[in-house]
Amino acid sequence: MKGILILLSYLIVGEGISMLINHFVPGNVIGMVLLFASLQAKIVKPESVEKVSEFLTKNMTIMFLPPSIGLIASYKILGNNIVTIVLAIVVSTMLVLAVVGRLMDKLDKTDESNN
């Protein structure tokens, strides 16, 4: 219960700050950064949010389902731009994979590839 309360409190504070900066950055992201910072600074004990956080993040994928079903409502604008959309997803996803993978492979200081 305490964990839920902590998560909700950080969400509320995050949304509040977001409102103050004209929603430049979404409130839940600010809440996430604040929780991370509080845990690092030992303001919040990790054990207090452990259970609820692991439950939520482990079952996160099902939360993607309702927005994905939006497909049945947005198929028209999707259909009209399908080539661009597919191309953008395919090219951009592969570019991010390649750039991040390559760059990090070069910069990796720990030699974990030998483990």
Add this chain to the structure above:
Amino acid sequence: MRAIIESEPFILAITVLSFWIGLVINKKWNRPITSPILIAVVILIPILLLLNIDYETYEQNTHLITFLLGPTVVALGYNMHKQFDAIKANLIPILLTVFVGSLVGVLSVMGICLIFKAPIEVMVSMEPKSVTMPIALGISARSGGILSLTAVSVATCGIFGSVIGPWLLDKLKIKSHVAKGLAMGAAAHGVGTGRAMQMGRIEGAVAGMAIGLMGVFTAVIIPVIEAVTQS
């Protein structure tokens, strides 16, 4: 009958059922293409069409699930804290790499949409496609995007990235576990992280960290790009 079909328990039940079938199939045939979310979408859409449930009704009755996205984003802060040790040794390179990855993700979508003269709302809907769903939806809403297109782009990107990722990283001869995990999490958010967890402990931890970083960087990069291009 209609009242039952369009009730919250029924709609939640078919949603959970579709996802559960996806999980069972994924457990039996553990291939990238049997991603639980993909199977669930393929099962659920025909059911909704058959029962004549429109998206508005579906969306309203699944708010219990979608509400959880907010606290879940905050909970990602706990994951970042827990996995922070895994990236401490590489902190600056990781921050730099994910920042570059976020820029590449946004600019490549913008470039392709501009070349093909796609409507602006299509472009802004797709810009955060490599960001975890709840953060992406917030970014898209802020820019005036079509949320369902963002959802579909993010979901498709996650599935595509987790399918193609291990193959592409292998082709590029990337050996570092940190690099593999970071690429999976940065390109394909939660779905990619699920796949990274199967690749190894380090991959999973780093990918989880990448989700949060990608979300933060992209949430800042997109408004900055918009402010610069509009002035």
